[in-house]
Amino acid sequence: xxxxxxxxxxxxxxxxxxxxxxxxxxxxxxxxxxxxxxxxxxxxxxxxxxxxxxxxxxxxxxxxxxxxxxxxxxxxxxxxxxxxxxxxxxxxxxxxxxxxxxxxxxxxxxxxxxxxxxxxxxxxxxxxxxxxxxxxxxxxxxxxxxxxxxxxxxxxxxxxxxxxxxxxxxxxxxxxxxxxxxxxxxxxxxxxxxxxxxxxxxxxxxxxxxxxxxxxxxxxxxxxxxxxxxxxxxxxxxxxxxxxxxxxxxxxxxxxxxxxxxxxxxxxxxxxxxxxxxxxxxxxxxxxxxxxxxxxxxxxxxxxxxxxxxxxxxxxxxxxxxxxxxxxxxxxxxxx
Amino acid sequence: xxxxxxxxxxxxxxxxxxxxxxxxxxxxxxxxxxxxxxxxxxxxxxxxxxxxxxxxxxxxxxxxxxxxxxxxxxxxxxxxxxxxxxxxxxxxxxxxxxxxxxxxxxxxxxxxxxxxxxxxxxxxxxxxxxxxxxxxxxxxxxxxxxxxxxxxxxxxxxxxxxxxxxxxxxxxxxxxxxxxxxxxxxxxxxxxxxxxxxxxxxxxxxxxxxxxxxxxxxxxxxxxxxxxxxxxxxxxxxxxxxxxxxxxxxxxxxxxxxxxxxxxxxxxxxxxxxxxxxxxxxxxxxxxxxxxxxxxxxxxxxxxxxxxxxxxxxxxxxxxxxxxxxxxxxxxxxxx
DNA sequence: CTGAAAGCGCTTACAG
DNA sequence: CTGAAAGCGCTTACAG
Numbered sequence: 108x109x110x111x112x113x114x115x116x117x118x119x120x121x122x123x124x125x126x127x128x129x130x131x132x133x134x135x136x137x138x139x140x141x142x143x144x145x146x147x148x149x150x151x152x153x154x155x156x157x158x159x160x161x162x163x164x165x166x167x168x169x170x171x172x173x174x175x176x177x178x179x180x181x182x183x184x185x186x187x188x189x190x191x192x193x194x195x196x197x198x199x200x201x202x203x204x205x206x207x208x209x210x211x212x213x214x215x216x217x218x219x220x221x222x223x224x225x226x227x228x229x230x231x232x233x234x235x236x237x238x239x240x241x242x243x244x245x246x247x248x249x250x251x252x253x254x255x256x257x258x259x260x261x262x263x264x265x266x267x268x269x270x271x272x273x274x275x276x277x278x279x280x281x282x283x284x285x286x287x288x289x290x291x292x293x294x295x296x297x298x299x300x301x302x303x304x305x306x307x308x309x310x311x312x313x314x315x316x317x318x319x320x321x322x323x324x325x326x327x328x329x330x331x332x333x334x335x336x337x338x339x340x341x342x343x344x345x346x347x348x349x350x351x352x353x354x355x356x357x358x359x360x361x362x363x364x365x366x367x368x369x370x371x372x373x374x375x376x377x378x379x380x381x382x383x384x385x386x387x388x389x390x391x392x393x394x395x396x397x398x399x400x401x402x403x404x405x406x407x408x409x410x411x412x413x414x415x416x417x418x419x420x421x422x423x424x425x426x427x428x429x430x431x432x433x434x435x436x437x438x439x440x441x442x443x
Numbered sequence: 444x445x446x447x448x449x450x451x452x453x454x455x456x457x458x459x460x461x462x463x464x465x466x467x468x469x470x471x472x473x474x475x476x477x478x479x480x481x482x483x484x485x486x487x488x489x490x491x492x493x494x495x496x497x498x499x500x501x502x503x504x505x506x507x508x509x510x511x512x513x514x515x516x517x518x519x520x521x522x523x524x525x526x527x528x529x530x531x532x533x534x535x536x537x538x539x540x541x542x543x544x545x546x547x548x549x550x551x552x553x554x555x556x557x558x559x560x561x562x563x564x565x566x567x568x569x570x571x572x573x574x575x576x577x578x579x580x581x582x583x584x585x586x587x588x589x590x591x592x593x594x595x596x597x598x599x600x601x602x603x604x605x606x607x608x609x610x611x612x613x614x615x616x617x618x619x620x621x622x623x624x625x626x627x628x629x630x631x632x633x634x635x636x637x638x639x640x641x642x643x644x645x646x647x648x649x650x651x652x653x654x655x656x657x658x659x660x661x662x663x664x665x666x667x668x669x670x671x672x673x674x675x676x677x678x679x680x681x682x683x684x685x686x687x688x689x690x691x692x693x694x695x696x697x698x699x700x701x702x703x704x705x706x707x708x709x710x711x712x713x714x715x716x717x718x719x720x721x722x723x724x725x726x727x728x729x730x731x732x733x734x735x736x737x738x739x740x741x742x743x744x745x746x747x748x749x750x751x752x753x754x755x756x757x758x759x760x761x762x763x764x765x766x767x768x769x770x771x772x773x774x775x776x777x778x779x
Numbered sequence: 780c781t782g783a784a785a786g787c788g789c790t791t792a793c794a795g
Numbered sequence: 796c797t798g799a800a801a802g803c804g805c806t807t808a809c810a811g
Contacts, residue, residue: 110562112788123798128790136796155562159498160788163803168495170543179741182529183522184724190519193546200545200556205565207506208544209536210529220536226446226491228804229541333724359724366728388520388669388695392702393728405515448804459782464806472780496804499787564788 111152119148131156162228171199171415172207172230174217176237181331182210184359186387187404191258194408195234202416204231214239218247225251231419234258234411235267238303254422256415258407259429261307268424270411274304277400277432278311279319281382284398284434285352286320289443290380294325294350296339296360305356308384312354325350329360336360337367344373351443352380361397362389365439376441386435395438402432447488455484467492498564507535507751508543508566510553512573517667518546520695522723523740527594530744531570538752540567550575554583561587567755570594570747571603574639590758592751594743595765597643604760606747610640613736613768614647615655617718620734620770621688622656625779626716630661630686632675632696641692644720648690661686665696672696673703680709687779688716697733698725701775712777722771731774738768 113131117124122141129136130145137145148154162168173195175188182188196206207230211217221244224230232254235244245267248255257269285293295312298305313324325346327339336355340363343350355361361383365375373379375395383390386399407429418424449467453460458477465472466481473481484490498504509531511524518524532542543566547553557580560566568590571580581603584591593605621629631648634641649660661682663675672691676699679686691697697719701711709715711731719726722735743765754760 110564114788124789125791125798125800126796128788129797132790134791136798138796141797153558153562155559157499157788158563158565159495159504160803161790162495163493163499163805164788164790166803179529183524183526183740186519188519189525192544193515193518196544196546205543205560206545207541208528208532209542210532222489223491224541226489227494228446229494362724362728366730388698389725389728392698392725394702394730404519450804460805461782461784461807462780465781468806470807472782474780477781493804496787497806499789500804500806502787 110157111154112157113154115152116145116148116154119152120144166228168229168231169203170205170207170230171195171412171419172209172221172224172233173236174209174211174220174233176211176214176217178212178332181359184333185331185357185385186389187357187385190404191236191408194405194410195412196408197405198409198412199416204416214243218243221247221253222251225253232256232415234415238264239301240303240306242303254415254418254424256411256418256424258411259304261304263426268414268418268426270407270414270427270429272304272429273431274308274311275315277384278308278315280432280434281354281384281400282312282315282319284436284440285354285380285382286316288352288380288440290352291320291322291443292325292348292350292352293322294327294343294353296327296329296336296343296353296355298329298331298356300328300330308356329356331357331359333359333363336363337371340364340371344371344379351378352382352440354382355384357385358383358387358389358397358399361399361439362393365393365395365397376439380440380443382440384432390437398437398440399435400432401435403430406430446493447490448493449490451488452481452484452490455488456480502564504565504567505539506541506543506566507531507748507755508545508557508560508569509572510545510547510556510569512547512550512553514548514668517695520669521667521693521721522725523693523721526740527572527744530741530746531748532744533741534745534748535752540752550579554579557583557589558587561589568592568751570751574600575637576639576642578639590751590754590760592747592754592760594747595640597640599762604750604754604762606743606750606763606765608640608765609767610644610647611651613720614644614651616768616770617690617720617736618648618651618655620772620776621690621716621718622652624688624716624776626688627656627658627779628661628684628686628688629658630663630679630689632663632665632672632679632689632691634665634667634692636664636666644692665692667693667695669695669699672699673707676700676707680707680715687714688718688776690718691720693721694719694723694725694733694735697735697775698729701729701731701733712775716776716779718776720768726773734773734776735771736768737771739766742766 329339390397719735726733
């Protein structure tokens with residue numbers, strides 16, 4: 108019941124608590140035999156360093172924070188988020204670092220959370236996702252001096268460690284697939300307009316379509332939600348000439364379109380091919396099943412964790428590249 | 444950059460740091476004017492108590508832990524988990540308590556995590572989900588003295604605070620719906636055999652079926668996964684006489700059956716009615732859409748957080764009841 | 780009502 | 796290689 112401290116160990120072994128601390132942390136200043144006895148006693152007592160005490164004296168919280176900023180209705184729906192968290196947590200826990208998780212839907216709260224965590228010395232660093240246009244967060248973490256890793260950016264970000272995702276490659280793969288099927292009127296239903304990577308994708312898709320087939324992309328904003336995706340689809344189906352294929356920025360919007368094809372008055376894929384930027388069980392269970400990009404989110408999360416831990420440890424962050432996406436062709440895409 | 448401490452405040456205001464501490468914590472021993480000046484200065488400096496220091500002196504980590512023990516492939520798929528986390532986190536953060544999250548797939552690691560968190564004084568309490576048969580966790584938290592709340596039990600658990608879910612009510616609603624449609628051969632595809640609530644549901648469903656229609660339930664173990672659900676469905680379709688309706692313990696298994704009805708060689712609902720114990724977007728987007736039980740997971744999570752915080756604060760935990768489930772009838776259930 | 784002091788459990792220069 | 800000591804930033808009895 109009473110949790111043991113290094114004083115208990117010191118008493119048991121008959122040395123000073125400093126010696127115990129040195130031994131436990133693998134530093135010099137203790138003879139090999141003494142060290143071994145100390146480690147034995149510590150193990151026997153089930154001792155583990157109090158994070159509070161360690162944090163106070165070494166200024167390390169042994170904890171890393173993530174804020175997921177998503178509208179509540181999407182939190183349970185997008186499998187992506189939980190997989191990312193899983194990847195982060197697995198790696199962090201292997202290094203004895205714990206994960207603090209917060210969920211918010213507005214930027215105000217998110218910023219306040221970072222400030223609070225840092226001021227309370229709860230965390231040693233953060234992972235930032237979903238970089239927005241005019242995003243206040245990079246500025247904030249720079250101001251506070253919080254070690255931060257940006258997850259999934261288009262390119263390097265001044266002063267912050269970034270993990271890039273190769274949107275050009277994905278865009279090329281998506282457009283090539285549709286163009287090969289004969290599509291020339293292609294639309295893109297994007298996520299929220301204030302997310303940088305969604306704008307980036309729109310730009311890259313536009314360029315690629317132009318390059319590969321000399322065509323312009325029709326663009327609609329869907330905002331990631333079922334409802335937004337549905338409304339965007341209605342708008343683009345009303346356009347003349349009407350697109351014959353759509354690239355959706357996530358699984359939720361693409362699947363919403365497929366599930367409501369009847370009400371939308373469109374046959375998929377006969378009249379409209381549907382492709383999703385993100386795969387999940389949703390894409391697999393609707394009919395027709397949705398052609399989508401698979402990728403190893405958990406591995407990406409693990410990489411983010413490693414880069415952040417290194418940044419915290421050494422003070423220098425190394426930019427990296429997230430894993431590539433692979434197109435899984437299913438029945439929702441067909442000849443134009 | 445330099446994070447302010449109570450010493451900075453004390454110096455600024457011209458009082459002792461004890462006075463600052465009293466004022467900040469709303470205790471007596473400080474005159475109203477002094478208190479106000481202290482609070483003003485603290486706010487101006489952006490001061491927040493170091494959780495490490497506070498934890499060390501008051502033995503409170505201001506943090507609560509949750510371990511989600513699920514096979515990796517289910518982590519991103521079951522929306523339930525993220526919603527539960529969301530409910531917990533919202534409430535905790537309102538009280539300045541943070542959430543430590545760990546994801547594991549085996550009991551060993553899970554137990555080790557609780558031990559470690561407690562030994563390191565990282566948490567003040569835990570929420571336990573998915574109580575298993577012969578579950579070692581209640582014994583462990585009792586042994587360690589960790590305040591714990593059990594989420595979703597059938598009844599009270601000796602020595603631990605429990606939040607009950609009314610499975611009788613849900614079972615009655617499910618069976619009544621199917622019986623009214625004329626079904627007499629009903630099957631139950633349950634979750635993993637080692638989960639106590641899944642066994643409990645099986646028992647309660649069996650009793651209810653007997654009571655309402657004088658029938659026996661066919662039982663299969665599906666294990667919550669797509670694949671397990673599919674295999675269980677194959678088995679029960681091979682039975683003679685064959686069931687005409689199935690109650691699945693979660694959305695994933697029910698939806699897997701609907702999505703693969705063709706391969707299974709069964710028409711839903713004409714030949715087989717399908718009902719899911721848990722609702723999600725998955726149930727809404729497959730065709731036919733799946734009749735399922737909706738409930739407010741986020742509210743349940745919030746309740747768990749409140750009960751746990753109270754237990755930590757006062758030392759006494761008050762058992763409670765989770766919210767009820769409502770049957771959302773869709774197209775996957777029809778006349779026998 | 781207020782202040783000086785000890786203590787929470789570690790880490791880490793600093794002398795021996 | 797080892798030990799005594801200060802310090803991290805709070806809280807809280809304990810005297811005044």
